[in-house]
Amino acid sequence: MKLAELYRHVKPEAAKLEKEIEAAITSDHDVLEQTSAHILQAGGKRIRPVFVLLSAKCSSYEFDEIKKVAVPLELIHMASLVHDDVIDDADTRRGRETIKSRWDNRTAMYTGDFLFAKAIQKAAESKFLDVHPILSRAMREMCIGEIEQLQDQYHADQSLKDYLRRIRRKTALLISVSCELGAVVSGADDDLRRALKWYGYYAGMAFQVTDDILDFTGSEKELGKPAGSDLIQGNITIPALYAMEEDAELNRMIRDYTNDPERVHLPMDDVIRRLRQTNAIFKSRQLADAYVNKAVMMLKPFASADTDSLIRIAHFIGGRRF
Amino acid sequence: MKLAELYRHVKPEAAKLEKEIEAAITSDHDVLEQTSAHILQAGGKRIRPVFVLLSAKCSSYEFDEIKKVAVPLELIHMASLVHDDVIDDADTRRGRETIKSRWDNRTAMYTGDFLFAKAIQKAAESKFLDVHPILSRAMREMCIGEIEQLQDQYHADQSLKDYLRRIRRKTALLISVSCELGAVVSGADDDLRRALKWYGYYAGMAFQVTDDILDFTGSEKELGKPAGSDLIQGNITIPALYAMEEDAELNRMIRDYTNDPERVHLPMDDVIRRLRQTNAIFKSRQLADAYVNKAVMMLKPFASADTDSLIRIAHFIGGRRF
Structure with a gap:
C-alpha cells in the first residue's frame, strides 16, 4: 500500500498543485530557479498539500482558493529543508560531512529566504484574512x-518532554496548519476547523515519531542515508531516549559520543543492535499509535467519506514501515 | 546637522516606533531574543520607519496603522543584515575574517528567519490588503x-549597470516600499502614492551611492570599519568602477586582487590615494546628486510642509559626509 493510493480520489487536484508549486519557483532568477528546482526535484511526499486538499474536501471545495495556501505551505517546508542544509564549519567536524546542496552556504540561505518570500507572496493572493496570521x-x-534543536543537539541529558517540544514545532505545527488552512479556505465551521487543526497536530506528531523510528530500523537503501544518522548528527530522538533508560552501556556510549563528537567514534551497528534489544522501538511505536488514535478521535464526530480518507492516512503514516 | 533634526517634528512617533520594534522581538525565546536584541542594539538610523512616518504624514495620520508597516520594514531590514553576516568557510579566506555575530552561522540564519516571520506576523495586523503583496x-x-551580489563578487568585469541593478534591489527597493506603505496606510490617493514610491526609490539609490562613496572617503573611526572594506570583500562599487576606467594601474591592481583574493594583497592606502586622484568621487557624487534631484522632483507637485521634510531628508542623505 502506498500513501498515494489513499488519496487517489484527489489525485488530479494533487497533480495540479504540483504544477502550481513548479510554476511558483520558475523564471525569477537563474541561480534561484536552479537551486529551488533542485529542492523541488529532490521529491518528498508533498504531504502538506495533500492535507490541505483532504481537509478542504470535508467542506465545500474550490481549487483556486486551495492552491493559494497549499503552495505556500510546501514552499515553507522546502525553505526549512534548504535552511537545514546550511552548516557551520564546526558541524563538518561533527559527522555531518556531506552537504546535500551543490551550492554554498549563502546561496542555500538565500534560496530559503526566496522560498519564504514566494510563499508569503502566494498566500497574499488568498482572500481569507486568517491565512497570514496563521502562516x-x-x-x-x-x-x-x-533553535531548540540546535540547543539540544549533542545533549544527552534531555527528557521525553524536550523531544516532544522539538517535534511539535519542527513537524506537527506545519501539518496542523495545513489542515487548519484547508478548513479555513473551504469555509468550514469553527468545530470542524478546530477538529482538523488538532487532527493535523496529532497526525504530525505520529508522522515525526515514526520518522524517528525508521531512522533506526530502516536500511540505508530505504532511508537514502545510513541508519542512525540522526544520532550521529547529535539529534537524540525518542527511540534513543527510551533505549538509554534501559541499557546503561548504551547510555554511556551515547554520552561519550555526544560529549566529544569530534573525537569519539560511535559504532552504529552496535548501537542499533543494542537498541533493538530494548523495548525502545516498541515503546516508540506505542507513542506513535497513541497520537494516531488521538488524531482519529478528533474526526469521529464528523464521520463521512472525506474524513475517512484522513483517518486512513493517519493510520498509514503512524504505521508505515519505510 | 544630524538626520534626526530633520524629522524632529515626528520625534515622539519615531520614539514610539522604536519601542514597538523592541516589543516585537521580545519574550519569544531566550536565544532568539538575545540575538535579535543584539542586532537591534547595534543601532542603525531607522530610516525605514522614518520614511514610513514622514510619507504617512503627507496624508491623514493614524499611528496605529503606521506601526503595523513600519515595524515589519525595520525587522526585514534587520533580518537582511543578520543574514548578511552568515558566511561561507571560503569567505573567511577572502578577507572577510571577522564575523560580527557572536553566534554561529545557523543561529544567525534562524535569527533572520525569525525576524522575517515576526515581520509578516506584525504586517498581518494591518487592515490594508496591499501591504502583504508589496512586502x-x-x-x-x-x-x-x-544572489546577484554573490555572483558579482570578485568580478572586476562589471558595468555601472550591474552596480545599479544590485543597489536597486539591495537598498532602494525597501526604502521605496517604506514610502509607498506610508502612503497606503494613510489613505493617500494614487498620484501621491506613486510619487512617494518613486521618491523613496530615488532617495534610496542616492543613499546607497553615498554610502559607497563614504566607504572610500570616511575614516575608520567614522565608518566603524577600515576604509575600502567593500572592495576587500569583493564588492566593487561605483567609485571603484569609475576609478578603474581612468587609472590603468589601479585597474590592474584591483583585477589582480579579485582574481586571487586569497593570495594577492591589495594595498588599500595606495588604492585610496590613486582613487582620489581620479574623478571617481566627483562623478559618484554627481550620480548621487542626480538621484536626489529626481527624488525631489517627484514631490514637487505636492508641495507642503510635510513633503518639505522629505525633500530636505533626500538632500541630506545624498550630501552627507559621514
Whole structure:
C-alpha cells in the first residue's frame, strides 16, 4: 500500500498543485530557479498539500482558493529543508560531512529566504484574512523549533518532554496548519476547523515519531542515508531516549559520543543492535499509535467519506514501515 | 546637522516606533531574543520607519496603522543584515575574517528567519490588503539582489549597470516600499502614492551611492570599519568602477586582487590615494546628486510642509559626509 493510493480520489487536484508549486519557483532568477528546482526535484511526499486538499474536501471545495495556501505551505517546508542544509564549519567536524546542496552556504540561505518570500507572496493572493496570521505564526514557531534543536543537539541529558517540544514545532505545527488552512479556505465551521487543526497536530506528531523510528530500523537503501544518522548528527530522538533508560552501556556510549563528537567514534551497528534489544522501538511505536488514535478521535464526530480518507492516512503514516 | 533634526517634528512617533520594534522581538525565546536584541542594539538610523512616518504624514495620520508597516520594514531590514553576516568557510579566506555575530552561522540564519516571520506576523495586523503583496515582493527582490551580489563578487568585469541593478534591489527597493506603505496606510490617493514610491526609490539609490562613496572617503573611526572594506570583500562599487576606467594601474591592481583574493594583497592606502586622484568621487557624487534631484522632483507637485521634510531628508542623505 502506498500513501498515494489513499488519496487517489484527489489525485488530479494533487497533480495540479504540483504544477502550481513548479510554476511558483520558475523564471525569477537563474541561480534561484536552479537551486529551488533542485529542492523541488529532490521529491518528498508533498504531504502538506495533500492535507490541505483532504481537509478542504470535508467542506465545500474550490481549487483556486486551495492552491493559494497549499503552495505556500510546501514552499515553507522546502525553505526549512534548504535552511537545514546550511552548516557551520564546526558541524563538518561533527559527522555531518556531506552537504546535500551543490551550492554554498549563502546561496542555500538565500534560496530559503526566496522560498519564504514566494510563499508569503502566494498566500497574499488568498482572500481569507486568517491565512497570514496563521502562516506567520507557524514560521515563527518553526524558527524557535530550529533553535531548540540546535540547543539540544549533542545533549544527552534531555527528557521525553524536550523531544516532544522539538517535534511539535519542527513537524506537527506545519501539518496542523495545513489542515487548519484547508478548513479555513473551504469555509468550514469553527468545530470542524478546530477538529482538523488538532487532527493535523496529532497526525504530525505520529508522522515525526515514526520518522524517528525508521531512522533506526530502516536500511540505508530505504532511508537514502545510513541508519542512525540522526544520532550521529547529535539529534537524540525518542527511540534513543527510551533505549538509554534501559541499557546503561548504551547510555554511556551515547554520552561519550555526544560529549566529544569530534573525537569519539560511535559504532552504529552496535548501537542499533543494542537498541533493538530494548523495548525502545516498541515503546516508540506505542507513542506513535497513541497520537494516531488521538488524531482519529478528533474526526469521529464528523464521520463521512472525506474524513475517512484522513483517518486512513493517519493510520498509514503512524504505521508505515519505510 | 544630524538626520534626526530633520524629522524632529515626528520625534515622539519615531520614539514610539522604536519601542514597538523592541516589543516585537521580545519574550519569544531566550536565544532568539538575545540575538535579535543584539542586532537591534547595534543601532542603525531607522530610516525605514522614518520614511514610513514622514510619507504617512503627507496624508491623514493614524499611528496605529503606521506601526503595523513600519515595524515589519525595520525587522526585514534587520533580518537582511543578520543574514548578511552568515558566511561561507571560503569567505573567511577572502578577507572577510571577522564575523560580527557572536553566534554561529545557523543561529544567525534562524535569527533572520525569525525576524522575517515576526515581520509578516506584525504586517498581518494591518487592515490594508496591499501591504502583504508589496512586502513579500520586496522580500523576494531583496533575495535576488543578494544572489546577484554573490555572483558579482570578485568580478572586476562589471558595468555601472550591474552596480545599479544590485543597489536597486539591495537598498532602494525597501526604502521605496517604506514610502509607498506610508502612503497606503494613510489613505493617500494614487498620484501621491506613486510619487512617494518613486521618491523613496530615488532617495534610496542616492543613499546607497553615498554610502559607497563614504566607504572610500570616511575614516575608520567614522565608518566603524577600515576604509575600502567593500572592495576587500569583493564588492566593487561605483567609485571603484569609475576609478578603474581612468587609472590603468589601479585597474590592474584591483583585477589582480579579485582574481586571487586569497593570495594577492591589495594595498588599500595606495588604492585610496590613486582613487582620489581620479574623478571617481566627483562623478559618484554627481550620480548621487542626480538621484536626489529626481527624488525631489517627484514631490514637487505636492508641495507642503510635510513633503518639505522629505525633500530636505533626500538632500541630506545624498550630501552627507559621514
